[in-house]
Amino acid sequence: xxxxxxxxxxxxxxxxxxxxxxxxxxxxxxxxxxxxxxxxxxxxxxxxxxxxxxxxxxxxxxxxxxxxxxxxxxxxxxxxxxxxxxxxxxxxxxxxxxxxxxxxxxxxxxxxxxxxxxxxxxxxxxxxxxxxxxxxxxxxxxxxxxx
Numbered sequence: 051x052x053x054x055x056x057x058x059x060x061x062x063x064x065x066x067x068x069x070x071x072x073x074x075x076x077x078x079x080x081x082x083x084x085x086x087x088x089x090x091x092x093x094x095x096x097x098x099x100x101x102x103x104x105x106x107x108x109x110x111x112x113x114x115x116x117x118x119x120x121x122x123x124x125x126x127x128x129x130x131x132x133x134x135x136x137x138x139x140x141x142x143x144x145x146x147x148x149x150x151x152x153x154x155x156x157x158x159x160x161x162x163x164x165x166x167x168x169x170x171x172x173x174x175x176x177x178x179x180x181x182x183x184x185x186x187x188x189x190x191x192x193x194x195x196x197x
Contacts, residue, residue, distance in 0.1 A: 081107040091115035108139035134161035140169040154185030
């Protein structure tokens with residue numbers, strides 16, 4: 051299991067992806083997937099850029115990671131994502147059998163935890179609240195600019 055210092059480092063990398071999304075006028079969500087201490091995928095939301103409502107950071111990262119590994123399963127990997135995944139992304143994480151999920155800010159409206167942890171694969175370890183304030187601030191800033 052990764053240390054708290056490592057979790058912070060990798061969440062900071064996800065935050066950089068979220069900042070990149072915000073610069074592109076996308077909802078600032080970023081994700082990185084780590085395998086054996088190395089980032090193998092990084093992404094941010096691209097729903098506007100691709101005109102695709104499924105182009106969430108998590109799905110793009112899963113696609114990149116599975117391509118990198120040549121496997122549909124990510125059992126030895128950890129995803130760090132700045133916002134609690136939605137139900138769609140939680141389903142994709144289930145099917146990828148991600149080994150561990152770490153998210154920053156909770157999503158009380160659209161997050162999968164409204165339904166429950168059972169949306170994740172039973173062997174997926176879950177942690178949350180890493181860099182919560184920084185992740186939440188990006189989202190608040192983005193939506194304040196939109197109003």
